[in-house]
Amino acid sequence: MTKSFLEKLMIIGRCIQETFNESEDEQEVFELEYRKKIEKQKFLFEVEKQKEIEEQKLLFNNMFARAIFILENAKPDESAYSDPDYKHPIFSYIKVLGLSIQTKYITNIIYGRAPQRGPEFIEFFNFFHLFNGQTLWDIVEKTKIPSLEEDVKLKKDVKLARDLILPCPWNHIKFTDALIKIGQHNTSKAWKQDSNHDIYLMQPVGVCCVNSGNHSIMAGIVKGEGIITKYEMIDIRPLYSLMYSDGVNYYRKADDTILEAVGNVEFAVIFEIGRKLNELNISW
Numbered sequence: 001m002t003k004s005f006l007e008k009l010m011i012i013g014r015c016i017q018e019t020f021n022e023s024e025d026e027q028e029v030f031e032l033e034y035r036k037k038i039e040k041q042k043f044l045f046e047v048e049k050q051k052e053i054e055e056q057k058l059l060f061n062n063m064f065a066r067a068i069f070i071l072e073n074a075k076p077d078e079s080a081y082s083d084p085d086y087k088h089p090i091f092s093y094i095k096v097l098g099l100s101i102q103t104k105y106i107t108n109i110i111y112g113r114a115p116q117r118g119p120e121f122i123e124f125f126n127f128f129h130l131f132n133g134q135t136l137w138d139i140v141e142k143t144k145i146p147s148l149e150e151d152v153k154l155k156k157d158v159k160l161a162r163d164l165i166l167p168c169p170w171n172h173i174k175f176t177d178a179l180i181k182i183g184q185h186n187t188s189k190a191w192k193q194d195s196n197h198d199i200y201l202m203q204p205v206g207v208c209c210v211n212s213g214n215h216s217i218m219a220g221i222v223k224g225e226g227i228i229t230k231y232e233m234i235d236i237r238p239l240y241s242l243m244y245s246d247g248v249n250y251y252r253k254a255d256d257t258i259l260e261a262v263g264n265v266e267f268a269v270i271f272e273i274g275r276k277l278n279e280l281n282i283s284w
Contacts, residue, residue: 060247115170143235178219191226200232206284
């Protein structure tokens, strides 16, 4: 018996519905599998992230433990304390920690990386807000000792070949010219401090940041010559009652809240070495 036109439409409709249901089922299966895949990727990412955190914390702890060993075992003789140029061995270790940072800053320009426009310590100071809208810089700036003539006799010389100085050369021509011209037997002769050389030294860790004279100071460092006698000093010791680091984050000491993730483990180690230096009354 021939099916009516209406029956044919009903059969076609059921077929379409079944097809649609099958498509819906397939879509649900696909979405379920996709969600599982995303959740698995998120889980693996968190596992990898936690692994990196643990490795970073271990690196920090090992670096800091070596500093403690040096502080406990260095035994300078009596004449060291009457030598105005004496530096505790811990400052040699601080320099070791900072050498990779110094090299990165100096070589950014020749590797085609964006030049560092200032040491990360400067960004570190400007970023954190501890209370009442104050940055770390607002706090440590109050300790600044300017580079006045009468202060020179109270300070030790900064030696470009010995101390940890962080210049940030940013101009290709100035970079090359400084290497060509500065130095014994070159057109500008031996390295000599002038009015363009503006640095500040952070007590108690002895890290020097460069405000101006980046290219010529860089040349003095790589050539191993030059002495800076006039410079500003900034004391970061007031920060130790306000914050601390575990190598992964910086924390507000009052409530253990995170201020910011550690961007450079070596900086975090140097910062915490400064805490120990403060406790032991050792300064650069």
